[in-house]
Structure formats: structure tokens, C-alpha cells
Amino acid sequence: MTSRGWLTQERSGILASVNSLEVARHRTAIRRNDLSRPIRIARDDGLIGPTVSVFDYGCGHGDDMRRLSALGIDCLGWDPVYRPLTERVRADVVNLGYVINVIESPDERVVALREAWSLVEKVLIVSARLSHESRGEQQATFEDGCLTRRQTFQKYYEQSELRDWINQALRVSCVAAAPGIFYVFRNDEARQSFVAARFRGPIRAPRLRRSEVAFERHKALLEPLIEFITARGRLPDESELQIASAVRSELGGLGRALALIRRVTGRERLEQIREERSQDLLVYLALARFGGRPRFSQLPADLQLDVRAFFSTYNRACELADKLLFSAGDRESVEQAAKSSQVGKLTQSSLYLHASALSRISPLLRVYEGCARALIGAVEGANIIKVHRDRPQVSYLSYPDFEKDPHPPLSASLLVDLQTLRLSYREYSDSDNPPILHRKEEFVASDHPLRAKFARLTKQEEGYCLYEETRSIGTRNGWNNVLKEKGLKLSGHRVISLSAEV
Secondary structure (H helix, E strand, C coil): CCCCCCCCHHHHCCEEEECCEEEEHHHHCCCCCCCCHHHHHHHHCCCCCCCCCEEEECCCCCHHHHHHHHCCCCEEEEECCCECCCCCCCEEEEEEECCHHHCCCHHHHHHHHHHHHCCEEEEEEEECCEHHHHCCCCEEEECCEEEECCCCEECCECHHHHHHHHHHHHCCCCEEEECCEEEEECCHHHHHHHHHHHCCCCCCCCCCCCCCHHHHHCHHHHHHHHHHHHHHCCCCCHHHCCCHHHHHHHHCCHHHHHHHHHHHHCHHHHHHHHHHHHHHHHHHHHHHCCCCCCCHHHCCHHHHHHHHHHHCCHHHHHHHHHHHHHHHCCHHHHHHHHHCCCCCEECCCEEEEEHHHHHHCCHHHHHHHHHHHHHHCCCCCCCEEEEECCCCEEEEEECCCCCCCCCCECCEEEEEECCCCCEEEEECCCCCCCEECCCHHHCCCCCCCCHHHHHHHHHHHHHCCCCCCCCCCCEHHHHHHHHHHCCEEECCCCEEEHHHHC
16 A cells, blocks of 8 residues: 555555555544534634535544534535545635644645645635644654654644645645644635734724714614724725615715714724724734735725725835834834833733733734734633743743633743744643732733722732742742731632631
8 A cells, every 4th residue: 555545545545554664544533522623713713604615624533524514514524534435525614634744745745735725715724733742742753754653644843834835835825823723715805804804903992972962863873883983993985884875865974974973982082993993904014024915906995995094005004014014023122112011011021911902012012923923823722922022932821710810820831933933832731830920900901891800909919918029929839838828818809817717
């Protein structure tokens, strides 16, 4: 049996013989109790839904297929071992999930990738295991990967290596969805829209400051307009708003409607929204340079309207974006931006902030962090971002109980080196003495709903002089020892004296 066993039933087999060694490909298919990580992330990103067809190329036992079908999603799959007779058909979304990393022939990997790509109508999901996942596994070097003790082949990738391999094989620019997962869009406008939306801050609609009869009378027309302005920071083109003709008929046009909205919300908040959305656009354009910034005519129509509304010309927008990108590469500029940040906890070497506050830091720091996110995509479970000031690195830290635990323990960290493009992963969930957080209010923005609660705890702990021994309190055991020595304990976000309970 030859090693080239992916594309047809006759050549697939269960054991592939390579240089007298047998590779048990069928053993790489595992049973799952829920959706696979690539499918789950694509669903969370809005790429998979009830109106989207999915084809799972290399579906193994078909667990994703069954679960998606149970959710009302049209899904079929093919596998050279478990479903070799299934027809390979075109679909909106094609999933090539952890397939290429188990194929021992480099040429055959490319063939599998291109075959999956040929079936794509909208987007291809490509995933593979990363280098840090190989730690602790018994394996022997084989070809350009290794053989596991189960006699299966594994090719472990660096994130940048996987990205470059996809781009070269398909001659496209893929988008990092998460560590080890990439999206390849069939339509470049769809790719640009997806990436631009990633760098758009959360929607915070302006509050109504005063009541006005005219606003109340036309509220049904004005509320959709407010939603659009909040999302885009500008007035819509009439083609972008279904009720535009009704607004024109009832109020005399979008401009007059905006004047009415300003009277009840205040000009300041609307100007702030405009500034926020223009910054979002600059961050996107700055980072778009890495994948080849599109020409103005290649931008989606809504982004073209954004450019004209905020910067008048595309050249002006690109000039400002380039200036921002180059500043993000200057250590002194990053240092000054971190020191002057109104959001986040500043330490000697880094700026820490909660993920919910990311859009509140300066555009320069957003681009700095965005360079890491462009490489790795979204990091599941990471809710604290560490922007290193002393070296070109960004870390993504996971504190699963940040809201509930007064001093949550660190579960995992992923460090992105912007110079080497390498990732370093560290697990803390099994640690007996993990690092913990203090002063949680410093990580979040001023309007975070729990900030006051966090701040009250900090003030109470300061009153008990719990922060004096800084070397001891950074880990869970050290912190608990300090509490015990002072005869204290925590009940939720409150400090309680043990003597008071007696």
C-alpha cells in the first residue's frame, strides 16, 4: 500500500506503508461529545448557521456532521476510511479539520487542501495541530513530522508556518481564526468585511438625555437610524437603510433626522461614536497592509462609504494608517502610549487589560495588539491581554472565573512573539499554586458593570494592609497564607474577620 492514500477509496486503505513502516491513519479519527473546535469557532464567528451548507472533508466518524444536522444545518461529509463512498459536493463552508497534520506525504497534503478548496462556495476552514501541542507525547521523528506510539503520523506546525503553507498552496491570503485554525474566503470582499468587523469596537448606543415630542412621534423610524449610526459612526447611504424613503417622507431627509437625534442624545456622544468608528477603520487599514492592502475599488461598498465619511479620500486614510503602523513598531512610541493609557494596569514591563477594554486603548496600542491577533486570531478563553513594553510580545491570559472569583487563578497563557512569530503556551489549570489577580478594577474600563464592586474589595483589602508583602501574595497559596496570618477570609468580594464570626 502506498503512502498516497487520501483521495480515493482504492488508495486510502487503513494502513499506509512508508519505507517499510506502517502508518495507521484510521486511528487519528476520534469520537467527540460536542462540536469540534474549528466548527464551534466558525459557528461563533457567524460563518455557519441555518442558511449555510457545510461539507466536512475528512469527517472521520461524522460526529460534527450529526451534531450540525441536529441543529438544522445542512451538512454532509466524506472520509477515505469511514465514508469513502460519499460523494464530495460543493458547499458554502468546507471544513478540513485536523486532516493535513495526519498525512505523512507533503505532496499529498497539498492535494487534499486543493481538493477541499475546489468544493468551497464561501469559506474553507483549515486546522492543524501546533508545535506546543506535541509536548509530553511519546513520538519518533518520521519524514517531516513524527510517529506516535499509536503508529499514527503527526505534523506539528508553527502558526506562521501553517499560514504561509496555506497561502502558498492556494495563492490566497487566509485569515487566522484561532491558534491552529485559518479561514480561506472565496470572495475577497467577504474576507475584508470579516477582518474589518473584528476590529470594530462594541456597540454602545447613546442614551436619550431629554424627551421631545417629535422624537417620540417618529421613534419607530429613528431607532433603526440610531442603531446604524452607533454601528458605523456615520449616516447611512439610502441604499443601506430600508426605511430611508420613509425617513425622507416623514422628516425631510436623513440629515434632519440626525439633527433630531442630536437634540435628544447630545452631540458629544455622537461625535465620540464617530471618532471610535474612524479609529476602528484606521486600525483595520493599518493591519491590512500585512495581507496586502486592497485597492479602494476592492473594498466592500460599506467600507468605501466609511472611508469617504471619515477621511474624504482613501489616500489620506492609508497615510494615517501607515503612520499608525510604523509607530506601533517603535519601542519608544509603544512605551509612551502604554504609560499614558487611561485603561489597564501598568507594571514595570507591561500593560494589562481586560479583553472588554481593548477598544478603549489608543489606536497605536490596538495596532500593536492587532499584529498578534492577525497572526493567531481569537484565543479562546483569554480575557486578560498583556501588552509587553520591554519586548515585542503580546500575551493572552485565561482567568475563567474573573467576574466571580475575587482573586481568580491563571488557567493558561499564550505568548506571541512579534519578532520570531512563534507561540509559547503554558498551562496552569493543574497547578497547585497558580498566579492570581488583585485589584481587578484596574484591568477594566470605567463603565464596566462590576468595576465598583471590584474597587470596594480592593479598598477593603488595603484597609487590612493585605498588599504590603507583594512577593507573597502573587500566588494562591501565598495569598491564602497572608489571609490566614491576619485572621481573615473572603466571602465573595468581601473581606471578613474570623474573630468577628466567633
